[in-house]
Amino acid sequence: MNVAPEVTTIAVGGDYDVIIGSGVIARVAEHLPDGVERVLLVHPPTLPELTAGVADLLSARGLTVHLAPVPDAEAAKTAAVAAGLWAVLGQGGFTRTDAVVGLGGGSVTDLAGFVAASWLRGVPVVQVPTTLLGMVDAAVGGKTGINTAEGKNLVGAFHPPAAVLCDVDVLSTLPEADLVAGLSEIVKCGFIDDPVILDLVEADPAAARRADNPALREMVERAVRVKAHVVAADLRESSLREILNYGHTFGHAIEQVEHYTWRHGEAVSVGMVYVAELARLTGHLPGDAGAALVARHRSVLAAVGLPTSYRDDRWPYLLTAMRRDKKSRGSRLRFVVLDGLAQPSRLEGPSEIDLRAAYDLVSLPATPDAPNEGEG
Structure with missing residues (x-):
């Protein structure tokens, strides 16, 4: 060593x-x-x-x-x-x-x-x-x-x-699937704080999946710096630190409903697309610029091999799981959303109509195949 x-x-x-x-x-x-x-x-x-x-x-x-x-x-x-x-x-x-x-x-x-x-x-x-x-x-x-x-x-x-x-x-x-799952949290940091991460992924998505790629180490360091800055300012998640949960409310719900047979990063990947669609539906990401940012979520995540959709027959279970999320306050669901690239904010108490509409936008017909959970 x-x-x-x-x-x-x-x-x-x-x-x-x-x-x-x-x-x-x-x-x-x-x-x-x-x-x-x-x-x-x-x-x-x-x-x-x-x-x-x-x-x-x-x-x-x-x-x-x-x-x-x-x-x-x-x-x-x-x-x-x-x-x-x-x-x-x-x-x-x-x-x-x-x-x-x-x-x-x-x-x-x-x-x-x-x-x-x-x-x-x-x-x-x-x-x-x-x-x-x-x-x-x-x-x-x-x-x-x-x-x-x-x-x-x-x-x-x-x-x-x-x-x-x-x-x-x-x-x-690491098995490639585990490395890819970890990229989800790195991409998250790109959307909420450091867009250079997204640029690095888009420059060569295949290289981002290789452990020997120098750009991967740069992405690791950038993601850690994002988290270190946020955590130092808000250890106990009273305000700013919640932005690190981008995509996690829906992602954690998928993990629970699937009995943790999905890798965390895979579930959060779908969760980011879900919350991007929810932000667009609720006016946080308006117009063509908002639609383009939602599309960028799908393209970046898919480019490195992460899932961007989930089965269409689990909505009642997902909603129940989301209501137990740590960010919820009473009966009000709270989500971290974007008002633009690297502009995180909060969405409190969205309507069930919008919640369901966002789910429909990330849904595909159920299939017997699903991602599996790896070590970590």
Whole structure:
């Protein structure tokens, strides 16, 4: 695990840094606070070599490492899995000066962060995301959580990590479908804040899907900078941070209705097209310019292989799921929408007529085939 000199450090306020570069996993022990003696290493079973390498790095620093394998993907984010990790922490004698390391995709970092936030009311956590989605979204920002039968991420806590290490070498090990799914959150950042991301994708969509493409690293850094800026200004999602949920209300509803058999990025991709159509219908994206921006959503997302439509026979279930969204207030649904490119705003209480009309615009006849969920 040699560290290349080309390392980018992005500060998230004054709280912690996101380290992006080749081989930066080798620095994991350096970013644990002083006084740590025990480390809970939360990881999926699909990363045996990487897990062993990180465990060796920690052990070489004299730390006692407790390996904690958890299920892949959203199956990790349950109360039962969290309770199992609490038991390991208790039996291992973890104190407030010990720490958790989350090694894996977004689901693992969400879970590891939540366990760290809840154990003894908060112990340090270092996040080491191994998927594109984890690097640009889940591991950055201090939002942690698990799912319930009623919805995604309904139980959680705000708990900023001690550091986030994004090792770009790991991206070359991802299945292409997982890499593509992660592009959804990068494209989201392009629409809400940094249109250069969209330009980079449109310049060579095929290259955007390659882990060895230098433009992909630039897009990762740009997306992390967008999130770091927003999170530093609004840790607890009281106002500005909600813009990071662009496309997520409908996307989370798809995930729930499909029992998490869709990748998060795939669902959010459809969610962005849905909310763009909703913005056009409600006057937020008027005229030819608005129609062109909606069309750009479809073209950019489709160009990298992300879905832009959903089956046409799930509306009642989707509406019920959206009403449980964390941004809802009472019986009023709230959406992040665009008033123009990189001009996010909010839409509160749209009519059911407009909600359904937007659904019709992203619907296709149901088929037996659907995207599948990957690790992360």
